[in-house]
Amino acid sequence: MLKDLRAFLLRENVLALALAVVLGGALARLVGALVEDLIMPFAGAAMPGGAWRDAVVALGPVRLTLGHFLGAVVDFVIVGVVVWRLGRLSGRTAPDAPPTTRPCPYCDMQVSRRATRCGHCTSTLVDMPVLAIAVGD
Numbered sequence: 001m002l003k004d005l006r007a008f009l010l011r012e013n014v015l016a017l018a019l020a021v022v023l024g025g026a027l028a029r030l031v032g033a034l035v036e037d038l039i040m041p042f043a044g045a046a047m048p049g050g051a052w053r054d055a056v057v058a059l060g061p062v063r064l065t066l067g068h069f070l071g072a073v074v075d076f077v078i079v080g081v082v083v084w085r086l087g088r089l090s091g092r093t094a095p096d097a098p099p100t101t102r103p104c105p106y107c108d109m110q111v112s113r114r115a116t117r118c119g120h121c122t123s124t125l126v127d128m129p130v131l132a133i134a135v136g137d
Contacts, residue, residue, distance in 0.1 A: 031086070035079050043078060 009015050055067030101110040107121035
């Protein structure tokens with residue numbers, strides 16, 4: 001029974017999902033600490049006094065805590081910018097390698113760039129410039 005459970009967990013990538021959730025929580029705490037401890041003090045110094053976060057609009061018996069909502073929007077924008085910049089820094093990858101195949105000009109099947117004869121229609125392939133074909137054509 002444990003072997004079946006282990007096989008299921010590995011086959012369905014449940015373990016990878018669990019690790020992603022744990023790492024996501026840790027990253028959220030890290031970004032939250034970065035924003036609260038390093039960025040918000042500068043934002044607080046640049047913004048007018050902290051009383052704007054306590055602003056309330058009263059419409060009869062209804063109290064709208066507009067300052068709290070605007071504070072949450074400002075916090076969201078700051079966290080969003082920090083996460084976006086961290087993602088941009090960590091997402092830099094090497095450029096993609098050139099494709100190793102090209103379409104046969106006669107049958108439109110993919111053949112190796114070095115092929116001299118199409119394996120599908122057996123046409124002789126001459127050295128032709130390879131045209132870039134947009135996906136969906």
